[in-house]
Structure formats: structure tokens, C-alpha cells
Amino acid sequence: xxxxxxxxxxxxxxxxxxxxxxxxxxxxxxxxxxxxxxxxxxxxxxxxxxxxxxxxxxxxxxxxxxxxxxxxxxxxxxxxxxxxxxxxxxxxxxxxxxxxxxxxxxxxxxxxxxxxxxxxxxxxxxxxxxxxxxxxxxxxxxxxxxxxxxxxxxxxxxxxxxxxxxxxxxxxxxxxxxxxxxxxxxxxxxxxxxxxxxxxxxxxxxxxxxxxxxxxxxxxxxxxxxxxxxxxxxxxxxxxxxxxxxxxxxxxxxxxxxxxxxxxxxxxxxxxxxxxxxxxxxxxxxxxxxxxxxxxxxxxxxxxxxxxxxx
Amino acid sequence: xxxxxxxxxxxxxxxxxxxxxxxxxxxxxxxxxxxxxxxxxxxxxxxxxxxxxxxxxxxxxxxxxxxxxxxxxxxxxxxxxxxxxxxxxxxxxxxxxxxxxxxxxxxxxxxxxxxxxxxxxxxxxxxxxxxxxxxxxxxxxxxxxxxxxxxxxxxxxxxxxxxxxxxxxxxxxxxxxxxxxxxxxxxxxxxxxxxxxxxxxxxxxxxxxxxxxxxxxxxxxxxxxxxxxxxxxxxxxxxxxxxxxxxxxxxxxxxxxxxxxxxxxxxxxxxxxxxxxxxxxxxxxxxxxxxxxxxxxxxxxxxxxxxxxxx
Numbered sequence: 264x265x266x267x268x269x270x271x272x273x274x275x276x277x278x279x280x281x282x283x284x285x286x287x288x289x290x291x292x293x294x295x296x297x298x299x300x301x302x303x304x305x306x307x308x309x310x311x312x313x314x315x316x317x318x319x320x321x322x323x324x325x326x327x328x329x330x331x332x333x334x335x336x337x338x339x340x341x342x343x344x345x346x347x348x349x350x351x352x353x354x355x356x357x358x359x360x361x362x363x364x365x366x367x368x369x370x371x372x373x374x375x376x377x378x379x380x381x382x383x384x385x386x387x388x389x390x391x392x393x394x395x396x397x398x399x400x401x402x403x404x405x406x407x408x409x410x411x412x413x414x415x416x417x418x419x420x421x422x423x424x425x426x427x428x429x430x431x432x433x434x435x436x437x438x439x440x441x442x443x444x445x446x447x448x449x450x451x452x453x454x455x456x457x458x459x460x461x462x463x464x465x466x467x468x469x470x471x472x473x474x475x476x477x478x479x480x481x482x483x484x485x486x487x488x489x490x491x492x493x494x495x496x497x498x499x500x501x502x503x504x505x506x507x508x509x510x511x512x513x514x515x516x517x518x519x520x521x522x523x524x525x526x527x528x529x530x531x532x533x534x535x536x537x538x539x540x541x542x543x544x545x546x547x548x549x550x551x552x553x554x555x556x557x558x559x560x561x562x563x564x565x566x567x568x569x570x571x572x573x574x
Numbered sequence: 575x576x577x578x579x580x581x582x583x584x585x586x587x588x589x590x591x592x593x594x595x596x597x598x599x600x601x602x603x604x605x606x607x608x609x610x611x612x613x614x615x616x617x618x619x620x621x622x623x624x625x626x627x628x629x630x631x632x633x634x635x636x637x638x639x640x641x642x643x644x645x646x647x648x649x650x651x652x653x654x655x656x657x658x659x660x661x662x663x664x665x666x667x668x669x670x671x672x673x674x675x676x677x678x679x680x681x682x683x684x685x686x687x688x689x690x691x692x693x694x695x696x697x698x699x700x701x702x703x704x705x706x707x708x709x710x711x712x713x714x715x716x717x718x719x720x721x722x723x724x725x726x727x728x729x730x731x732x733x734x735x736x737x738x739x740x741x742x743x744x745x746x747x748x749x750x751x752x753x754x755x756x757x758x759x760x761x762x763x764x765x766x767x768x769x770x771x772x773x774x775x776x777x778x779x780x781x782x783x784x785x786x787x788x789x790x791x792x793x794x795x796x797x798x799x800x801x802x803x804x805x806x807x808x809x810x811x812x813x814x815x816x817x818x819x820x821x822x823x824x825x826x827x828x829x830x831x832x833x834x835x836x837x838x839x840x841x842x843x844x845x846x847x848x849x850x851x852x853x854x855x856x857x858x859x860x861x862x863x864x865x866x867x868x869x870x871x872x873x874x875x876x877x878x879x880x881x882x883x884x885x
Contacts, residue, residue, distance in 0.1 A: 285762070307885070356762045384837060451666045454805040468638070475786040487800035487877050492789060494699065494765040513883070526880040553885050566798050567878045570835040571871065572824070574618070574864050 268449050270309040271515035272408075273300045274375050274400045277314040277338065277391025279321070281350035281364075282498050283380045284357065284545060292500070292544045293324040295347065296390035296414065299501030299529065302548040303508025303535035305331035306556055308515035310380050310508075313337035313400070317369045318347040329547060336378045339419075344369040358473055359497045377403045386515035388507060389413040389434070394426035410520050412436040412511055413465075414503070420446050433462035435520070438507055440471040453478070454485075465523055469504050469510070469532075481522040488529040489566055491537040491559070498543045511536030530552060534559045581620040582826035584611045584819075585686050586712045587693055588625040588649065592661035592675075593854060595668065595746070603855040604635040605809070606658065607725065608699035610812030613859040614819025614846035616642035618824035621693050624648035624711070627655040628680045638860060647689045655680040668807045670782055673751025688714045697826035700724040700745070701816060705737035712744060721831050723747040723822050724776075725814070731757050743775035746831070749818055751782045764789070765796075777837055778836055780821070780843075782814050790840050792833040798878055799840040802870070803832075804846040809854045813847045816859065820846030845870045 280297035282288065289456075297314045304310045311334040316324075320340070330334060347370035350363040375396060382405040390398040391414045402409065411436040419427045420443060431437055437460060441453065441484035450456040457468050457480040468480040472490075479486040519523045534556055541547045606626045609771060622645040626636075631651070658681035660787035662727060663676040672772045686707060693716040700708040702725045712722065724745040731754060738758075740750055752764065761767035768779050768791040779791040783801075790797040821843035822847065829835045845867055852858045882885045 268814065319825035356756075429689075433808050443669075451668070452805060452807065454803050458805075472786065474802075475783065476798075478633075485803050485877060486880065487787075488880075489787075489800065492765050492798075494763060494769075494795050496763065516885075518883075523881055527883050528760075530880050531883075557885060567797060567880075569797065569841050569878075570834055571875065572829075572842075574866060 269515050269517045270311055270384050270392060271304055271362075271386040271388060271511050272311045272377075272381055272384035273297045273304070273312065273388045274313040274397070275300065275389055275392055276347055277316050277320070277324075278347040278349055278370075278372060279319070280489070280500055280544075282353040282476060282500055283363075284310075284498060285353065285355050285541075287497070288356070289498075291321065292498075293321060293327070294500055295542060296501070296504040298324070298328070300390060300508035300511070301333045301546060302331060302545040303505040303539065304370045304512030304515070305333055306507065306553065307512030307531065308386075308550055310334065310512070311337060311384060313375050313377060313381070315339040315341055315373045316371050318342040320346045327545070329422075336516060338380055342517045346370075351500070353499065357499055366420040374457050375400050386511055387502045388511045389412045389430070390504065390507070394419050394423050395431045397505050398426065398430045398433070401430065408433050410514055411457075412507065414439060414507060415443065417443050417446055426536035428463055430559065431460070434465055436467045436469060437465045438471060438510070439470040440473070440503070442468055457459070469529070471506065473499070475500070476533065477506065477529060479525055484522060485571060486526045486529060488533050489563070491562060491566060492540065493537065496540050499540050501545065504541050505539035506532035506536040509533070530560060530563050531556070533563060580697070580826050581622055581623065582607045582617070582621045582693055582697040582699060582822050583688075583695035584699045584701055585624040585708070586611065586703055587628050587658055587681060587816075588631070588635070589658040589660055589681075589856070591631070591811060592659070593675075593810060593811055594663040595842055596664065596666050598808070598854075600809075600854045602632065603809075604632060604638070605660065605855060606809055606849040607812070607815040609635070610699060610815035610850060611819035611822070612634050612639055612644045613642060613856040614816040614850065615826070616644055616825030617846075617862055617864065617877060618842065619697075619825030620638065620818065621645065621823070622648060622695060624686050624688060624692070626652055626680050626684045628648040629653040631638075631657045638856070642860075643681070648684050648692055662811070664810065665794050668810055671810075673841060686711050696720045697822055698722045699822045700726050700813065701740070701818070703845070704729050705734050705741045709741045709744070710794060712741065721822075723745050723749060723818065723827055725749045725818060727756065728754050728757055735760045738776055742771070745776055747778045747780060748776040749780040749782060749814070751784070751814070755781055781819065784810070784813070787838060787844065790816065797837045797840060799844050800874070801844060802873060802877060804852065807851050809853045812856065813851050816850035817843035817847040820844070832838070837861065841874050842869060843869070844874060
């Protein structure tokens with residue numbers, strides 16, 4: 264049943280969001296980490312999704328994922344409850360946000376089971392869910408993937424730290440935001456926090472900094488990926504997950520995870536995140552193309568280009 | 575009396591700071607925008623300083639500036655008062671800070687007068703002082719400099735906006751921080767704020783973002799300069815002024831202010847700022863060399879280096 268074509272498997276939330284921004288609002292905005300990840304990664308590799316939705320999940324969401332070729336064999340439809348719902352309001356500068364409501368619904372009892380033919384997937388991304396479930400997913404893999412990435416959040420650092428540190432010790436790349444890196448380590452300095460986290464196990468570490476871009480700590484080096492300054496940020500929801508999708512999706516093409524290739528992956532992540540925030544939900548990720556992605560990659564090249572001088 | 579060697583003239587504060595950080599404190603820390611600017615720029619070009627100090631200014635400060643070749647012909651020593659003093663305390667993450675005390679001293683009546691032989695200087699930096707005085711300095715130049723840079727702060731945006739907008743209209747490069755750019759324009763989006771500011775006059779705009787680096791808006795392009803992640807930030811005081819010193823100091827070597835050269839200047843600014851924050855006052859900028867500066871420039875090259883891929 265296994266498939267030799269390079270694929271990435273993502274396990275995480277599929278949700279319906281109610282997003283309020285300073286200038287607009289969408290009440291039934293399809294979201295969830297696994298959704299954003301899948302839409303972004305779908306341009307770069309095959310994607311397999313494991314998650315759960317309730318009986319209220321919009322059919323259009325399934326159709327959109329399928330039209331991008333995302334395998335939904337691992338998406339459980341639980342007709343006994345409602346889809347995970349999140350309601351949030353962004354601040355004027357679009358950076359901070361307040362959560363107004365969270366309804367876990369069927370996500371509360373989510374117990375991911377990998378379809379047989381997913382268990383040899385070579386690239387695995389454990390999106391932000393309870394750390395104990397992330398571990399359960401990893402244990403269901405028949406062969407250890409070539410590369411495992413993991414995301415988490417402050418909630419688990421606060422209430423399930425031991426489980427989180429345990430699963431972190433088993434992955435290759437951790438993606439986490441700046442505040443979470445400090446919370447996890449108790450360090451106020453990011454370089455020291457990065458060192459402490461890599462000491463827990465992961466070879467490489469991605470520190471997400473929102474509109475300021477992201478840092479990659481690999482080998483003895485640091486790589487700084489900028490975010491593309493945009494005149495119109497419509498909805499930042501899912502930026503980090505789209506980043507992870509671009510990042511893992513590029514690596515899942517089978518390139519070796521060398522430092523230099525991880526750097527390139529960081530830029531693909533940044534490219535997909537920059538598209539994602541230009542629209543609500545994954546609107547802007549429905550009709551991309553390799554050409555559009557490469558053109559924006561070139562924008563990142565120019566954004567960071569400078570010449571050396573002889574003094 | 576004029577001198578044809580490329581030089582940069584800086585007008586701004588010379589101060590004694592009392593700096594408190596989470597791990598250390600220095601009570602008599604020589605500071606001031608013009609001081610940090612001069613120490614940084616001194617490695618790249620000749621520097622002329624215009625400012626004022628009182629009878630209490632440490633002799634060592636003058637000796638340090640002179641040993642770096644900084645011309646102090648424009649530094650007024652006013653024995654009727656005390657030097658500008660600032661006391662501040664940095665937060666745990668070294669980003670934010672609280673001002674605990676400010677004593678303007680002789681700086682309150684500062685009325686900059688350019689020595690005759692400074693009036694043809696080809697590069698001028700108007701560090702953060704009352705906008706009306708910045709304009710007075712510009713009007714004292716016998717010939718319009720090739721390049722004029724200007725810095726300001728939230729205080730002047732709030733209480734002297736008209737004067738500030740007036741002087742901004744006459745300069746080539748404005749350096750300002752992110753929050754100030756938004757305050758000045760009323761825009762929450764940085765790209766829109768940048769457009770509005772360039773509409774006021776300056777060809778180019780540098781948006782300073784502290785530990786996240788800086789953005790340069792030039793021509794129809796944006797350049798993102800990262801900050802170097804450092805394991806030990808001792809004292810961020812003067813980072814922006816050191817940045818400006820490296821930036822203007824490089825341009826004052828006589829390179830044309832093309833977009834590409836402004837980008838290179840941004841990296842020299844970032845290099846000098848990265849050294850500056852590694853010690854109190856300008857400690858770390860006393861014993862630099864072209865070799866050390868170029869080596870760190872290479873670190874910035876590697877920090878931002880990535881390879882393109884064919885998809």
C-alpha cells in the first residue's frame with residue numbers, strides 16, 4: 264500500500280474560525296493548522312492530512328483540499344459533534360490578537376489514527392496538538408521518517424511540559440515562536456534559548472517572529488529569513504502553519520536536509536506565509552502556481568540582496 | 575579652511591547616562607547620540623562633531639573621541655552647567671526600557687553653531703534634537719551637502735510636528751523607528767507609513783526595528799537588514815546611533831548614494847550597532863579595526879545567505 268512518491272504527512276487541527284480584523288470580518292472562515300499547512304505544501308509535494316471535523320464542516324473546505332490533491336484518507340468525520348471553532352480579533356497593527364472564544368468540539372476527543380498507507384511517509388509534520396498525541400502519531404509510523412517537524416504552543420509548555428519535552432527529543436526540527444522559545448527555556452536571550460532547545464534533541468530549530476520573519480538555527484550557524492513587508496495584510500491567521508507547509512513541502516521533494524537546503528526551505532515557508540496573510544482563510548492559496556511562488560521567491564532574494572565593499 | 579577629504583558632520587547630544595540592565599549597571603556611562611554616531615563612523619570616514627557638554631563631562635570621553643580622530647572643534651564646553659544626563663532601566667528581554675530620569679542641563683539651551691571649516695562638509699547627520707535646531711544647522715551649511723540624514727523621536731512628533739515635517743522635507747534619508755513611523759503618519763501598516771513619509775520629501779527611509787534589524791525603502795524597492803542574533807547583549811543604549819554612524823560613515827567615503835550602496839551602508843550600520851550593544855557605553859567601539867568590521871560584515875552575509883532552487 265505504500266507509495267514511493269515523496270510526500271509529507273501532517274497531523275493537526277482542521278477548524279472553522281471567526282476572524283475579526285480592524286477592517287473586515289469573516290464568520291465561517293475555514294482554518295486549522297493542518298488545513299493551512301496542507302494548502303501551502305500542496306504546491307511543492309504530495310500531502311496527506313490526518314485530522315477530525317464534525318458534521319458542520321463546510322463541504323467547500325473538503326473540496327478545496329481535494330482540488331489541491333491533498334489526501335483526506337486520514338481525515339475523520341465525526342458526526343457526533345461540531346468542528347473545532349476559534350474566534351479571534353486582531354489588534355490595529357495586525358500583530359497581536361485576542362481569542363474571544365474556543366469550542367473544541369470533536370477535536371477534544373481527537374485520537375489520530377494513521378491509515379496503513381500513511382505509515383511509511385518520509386516527511387512528517389506534527390502540528391500543534393496535545394504533545395502526548397504527537398508522540399502517539401510518531402509511534403504509529405512503521406519506519407522512522409527521514410524528517411520530523413513539530414510545532415507547539417504556550418498552553419502545552421504550561422500544562423504538559425514533560426510530555427512536550429519528551430516528544431521534542433524525538434524530532435528533527437522544532438518550529439516555535441519567540442515567546443514560546445523563551446517560555447520553554449526560561450531564557451530571555453534567543454541565542455541561549457535556541458541552544459537550550461537544541462540540547463533537548465532537535466538538530467534544527469526555527470524561531471518564528473511573525474511580521475519580522477524567522478530564524479533558523481542549524482549546525483553552528485544562524486540564518487535570518489525576513490518577512491516580506493506587505494501593504495495589505497488581510498488576515499494573519501495560519502501564517503505560521505503556511506510557513507511550515509512551505510518549509511516541509513520543499514524538503515519533502517527529497518532534497519537532503521543540509522543547512523543550505525533548510526535555508527532554502529525557510530524562504531519557501533516565508534513565501535507561502537506571505538501569500539496566506541493577503542487573504543482570509545486560505546483564499547490566496549487556492550490559485551497559486553509554481554511560477555507565482557518562484558516569482559515571490561525572487562522578491563525575497565532582492566529583499567535581502569546587498570553587495571560587499573572593499574574598505 | 576575647507577577640507578576636501580570626505581567627512582561626515584554630526585550634530586546631536588553628548589551625554590552621561592546611568593544605565594541599568596537586568597544583570598549590571600553603570601552610573602557614569604558616556605553616551606549621547608552624537609557620541610555613539612561618531613565612535614561608529616570614525617572607522618569608516620573622518621568625523622566632525624557638534625554638541626555641548628557641561629563642566630562635569632568626563633575628560634576620558636573627550637580623550638576617547640580624540641583618539642578615534644573625531645574633530646571636536648564644534649563641541650562646546652559650557653562651564654555654567656551640567657552635561658545632559660539620562661537614567662534608564664532595561665527590561666528583562668533587553669528590548670523595552672523605562673526612562674527613570676532626564677536632566678537636560680546645558681543641552682536645554684543648546685544652540686548649535688557650525689565652525690567655519692565644517693560648513694562645506696559633504697555628509698551631514700542631524701541626530702535627534704529639537705527639529706527647529708536641526709533646520710538651523712542645515713541653514714548654516716554654506717553648500718548643500720551631498721547627503722543629509724536625519725533622526726528624530728516620538729517627543730517631537732507629538733509636540734513639534736510642523737517643524738519636524740518641515741525639516742524632514744529637506745533631507746535625503748530619514749532614520750526612524752517603527753513606532754515613530756506609525757505615529758508620524760497615523761498608518762498601522764509599515765509599507766503605507768513608508769510611502770507617506772517618503773511623500774514628505776526624503777528619497778530614502780530607514781525604519782529601525784531594534785533586535786529585528788532595519789528596513790530600507792529606496793526607489794521602488796525594500797531592503798531588509800537583519801540584526802545579528804547575539805548571545806550577550808550588555809547594553810542596547812546607542813544602537814540606533816551606532817547604526818546611523820556606520821551607515822553614514824560608509825556613504826561618507828564618497829560612494830554614490832545609489833540603492834545598492836545604501837543597502838551596503840545598511841549592513842555597515844548593522845555591524846557597528848551589533849558591536850555597540852556588546853558592551854556598556856562605546857566600550858566595544860574603542861578598539862575595532864577594519865578587519866574586525868569586515869569579518870562581521872561577512873557574518874551578515876552568511877546570516878542572510880540562501881540558495882535558489884529549481885522546482
